Amino acid sequence: MARYVLLILLGACLPLGGCEPVAIALLGGGASTVLRYNLDGVAARTFTAPADAVKGASLAAMERMGLAVESTDKFDDGEIIRGHAANRAIEIELEPITREATRMRITARGASLFYDNATAVEIVQQTVKILDERVAAAKLTPPAAAATGASRVSAN
Secondary structure, eight states: OHHHHHHHHHHHHTGGGGHHHHHHHHHHHHHHHHHHHHHSOEEEEEESSOHHHHHHHHHHHHHHTTOEEEEEEEOSSSEEEEEEETTEEEEEEEEEEETTEEEEEEEEEOSSSOBOHHHHHHHHHHHHHHHHHHHHHHHHSOHHHHHTTTTSOOOO
16 A cells, blocks of 8 residues: 555656746746846837827927937938936837828837836826827817917927
């Protein structure tokens, strides 16, 4: 009887030896996912709004967050806004897709090799809020003001 118990216990322990490599592989996969998230952390969004409106909202978002604007440069089809905080370099790429659709891509690089995806995502979220506020304000504009063109979304 003791022999059978010993064989059963030994048989039960054999699969446990395979758990360690599986656990290490899973932990390694999770660690590489976290690392990749921080190394290529870029936030992007397409807005149903003209490029000028998205640019104005993104500049206002940077101001709201206390980020300093360094420069704006044009490239083939769009514009790049560069800014910074004390230990972050921010780059916002605006690319018009159509007259009423604009793609925004934000990169926020920390002081080290890693990117700061949380800051990039927050800039996108603040831009969304500002665009929504401006659209809501435009809807509240009286019809007389709308006839003079005051209801358009501001591009500042």
